[in-house]
């Protein structure tokens with residue numbers, strides 16, 4: 001990891017955001033959420049890659065553990081040394097500092113609905129597919145690779161069944177909530193990609209499939225996607 005404290009002064013954002021660096025990972029769906037939000041806000045801070053897969057993983061080593069106590073990506077470091085973790089917290093921080101375009105809809109109920117979709121993904125689906133959980137199931141619980149994959153597929157499938165019903169309740173536009181891409185979409189699109197990587201056809205969730213197809217036409221979602 002490079003250690004640099006160069007502050008980011010965004011060229012197009014209406015307010016300067018004092019980010020020194022983003023701890024990023026190309027394959028991580030949580031890091032993808034943050035890349036989408038930064039793109040929507042026209043921010044392009046310095047990125048420090050953190051390896052989270054395989055023998056070369058650096059995220060559980062003392063250097064990164066000293067930065068993010070949870071040893072997860074993404075995280076951001078501000079120019080004053082403050083480290084912010086958890087994508088929903090970081091994205092809402094960006095939204096407060098750079099209000100345009102807004103990532104939360106108008107109206108308290110619509111905002112709660114948008115957060116409920118984001119949280120359904122972040123809390124109730126995403127953790128089941130993380131490297132740490134897969135490693136525990138394989139190495140400690142002794143499950144074969146196929147069994148780990150089936151286990152992950154089960155929770156991702158059941159979770160997205162629920163999110164399909166949730167989005168059906170709240171959707172009033174082209175995307176998950178309305179006609180502006182926001183936090184519900186920022187959490188949904190990366191999780192949809194994980195589902196596809198696990199062999200799901202998004203067509204089994206017709207509403208989510210439509211929303212994700214629309215999102216993938218937006219540069220903020222397509223240009224920041226994991227390889």
Ligand SMILES: N[C@@H](CCC(=O)N[C@@H](CS)C(=O)NCC(=O)O)C(=O)O
Pocket residue numbers: 028029030031052059071072073074085086087088122127130131132133
């Ligand atoms: N709830 C956290 C999730 C962060 C997370 O689990 N990130 C994954 C990558 S997608 C990670 O760092 N995993 C490392 C591991 O599981 O060991 C957030 O929203 O930021």
